[in-house]
Amino acid sequence: EKITISVIKADVGGWPGHSRVHPALIERAKEVLAEAQKEGTIIDFYVTYVGDDLQLIMTHKKGVDSPDVHGLAWEAFKKATEVAKALGLYGAGQDLLKDAFSGNVRGLGPSVAEMEITLRKSEPIVTFHLDKTEPGAFNLPIFRMFADPFTTAGLVIDPKMHMGFRFEIWDILEHKRVIMSSPEEMYDILALIGAKSRYVIKRVFPKEGHPIPKDEPVAVVSTEKLYEVAGEYVGKDDPVAIVRAQSGLPALGEVLEPFAFPHLVSGWMRGSHNGPLMPVPLKYATPTRFDGPPRAVALGWQISPEGKLVGPVDLFDDPAFDYARQKALEITEYMRRHGPFEPHRLPLEEMEYTTLPGVLEKLKDRFEPV
Numbered sequence: 001e002k003i004t005i006s007v008i009k010a011d012v013g014g015w016p017g018h019s020r021v022h023p024a025l026i027e028r029a030k031e032v033l034a035e036a037q038k039e040g041t042i043i044d045f046y047v048t049y050v051g052d053d054l055q056l057i058m059t060h061k062k063g064v065d066s067p068d069v070h071g072l073a074w075e076a077f078k079k080a081t082e083v084a085k086a087l088g089l090y091g092a093g094q095d096l097l098k099d100a101f102s103g104n105v106r107g108l109g110p111s112v113a114e115m116e117i118t119l120r121k122s123e124p125i126v127t128f129h130l131d132k133t134e135p136g137a138f139n140l141p142i143f144r145m146f147a148d149p150f151t152t153a154g155l156v157i158d159p160k161m162h163m164g165f166r167f168e169i170w171d172i173l174e175h176k177r178v179i180m181s182s183p184e185e186m187y188d189i190l191a192l193i194g195a196k197s198r199y200v201i202k203r204v205f206p207k208e209g210h211p212i213p214k215d216e217p218v219a220v221v222s223t224e225k226l227y228e229v230a231g232e233y234v235g236k237d238d239p240v241a242i243v244r245a246q247s248g249l250p251a252l253g254e255v256l257e258p259f260a261f262p263h264l265v266s267g268w269m270r271g272s273h274n275g276p277l278m279p280v281p282l283k284y285a286t287p288t289r290f291d292g293p294p295r296a297v298a299l300g301w302q303i304s305p306e307g308k309l310v311g312p313v314d315l316f317d318d319p320a321f322d323y324a325r326q327k328a329l330e331i332t333e334y335m336r337r338h339g340p341f342e343p344h345r346l347p348l349e350e351m352e353y354t355t356l357p358g359v360l361e362k363l364k365d366r367f368e369p370v
């Protein structure tokens with residue numbers, strides 16, 4: 001029997017500004033989910049924050065895109081928004097862009113990563129939660145987990161992984177997708193996903209012959225673009241992901257290894273700047289300097305045979321990531337010194353989705369031919 005893991009998040013108000021989620025919102029969301037657990041809609045849940053994003057992690061048997069589970073998440077966000085409004089929190093209801101729920105939260109503002117899987121004898125998973133960045137921020141780390149032998153030793157030495165993996169890549173502007181095979185098409189994969197604002201890894205699948213069925217994802221990333229829903233800048237689409245580990249998949253430490261390099265991602269202040277992705281424990285998932293730098297939290301879980309969430313383990317709460325954090329701070333300082341100049345500020349094409357066009361519009365008439 002299959003179990004579905006759903007990670008659904010939304011920014012329904014920041015405390016203060018865009019810094020973090022107020023504990024009262026977490027409490028309210030917990031009450032809503034606890035009730036649903038009692039009624040049997042979900043098997044288990046955990047509610048947390050990463051920066052100003054309220055994070056719901058749920059297990060159930062209703063499959064992906066379940067109206068019951070999405071409706072539940074929507075209700076939890078609505079109830080938390082009421083609390084945010086009562087407290088006067090910043091941007092209360094920020095990511096709930098549409099008023100009416102119609103069976104699915106996708107396209108309404110929240111971000112979703114879900115996978116329906118046949119539980120293995122032991123099912124270790126990691127949920128990743130990013131703030132102050134966008135879905136393409138996952139391209140580099142997911143690629144390195146499942147395709148880079150310098151990151152994942154298992155690709156070289158584990159016979160179950162040696163054949164590689166398949167990547168489902170979305171063109172999020174044209175709403176198209178392609179499935180590509182690694183290692184055979186590795187350079188083509190990189191040709192696409194290096195352009196991370198447009199091509200994003202949506203899922204990773206095993207190949208024929210792997211112990212996990214070929215149509216079951218081993219990694220899934222949220223790809224919602226708020227700009228496209230709202231039609232204007234309303235914050236970055238702070239993404240989430242689920243990754244399965246061990247037994248023919250990257251080991252836990254191979255799943256985490258890419259985050260030892262704080263790569264540059266877009267987001268940060270006003271969703272308009274490049275900066276390093278800093279791996280942090282939950283206690284430091286509170287972006288402050290220039291509203292950042294962007295943060296990554298990794299929560300480790302074992303799924304019990306009944307589908308219970310055994311965890312979380314706050315995986316970046318380890319001195320082994322101190323060096324990455326220190327490096328991220330050096331990069332922060334270096335990038336900040338550029339002030340309003342590219343490449344700290346995003347290139348013009350990406351600034352289209354921010355508030356800058358409003359300023360440029362006013363200057364248009366001042367230009368004369370040369």
Ligand code: 13P
Nearest residue numbers: 246247250251252253254
């Ligand atoms: P153990 O021998 O401790 O189970 O570790 C195996 C492994 O996968 C380490 O990456």
Ligand code: 13P
Nearest residue numbers: 018235236269270271291
């Ligand atoms: P969030 O997307 O986390 O709400 O951040 C928006 C922003 O403008 C930060 O400066």
Ligand code: MG
Nearest residue numbers: 011014018052
């Ligand atoms: Mg916010």
Ligand code: MG
Nearest residue numbers: 052053131238
């Ligand atoms: Mg956020």
Ligand code: MG
Nearest residue numbers: 134225236237
């Ligand atoms: Mg975005």
Ligand code: MG
Nearest residue numbers: 011235236238
């Ligand atoms: Mg946001």
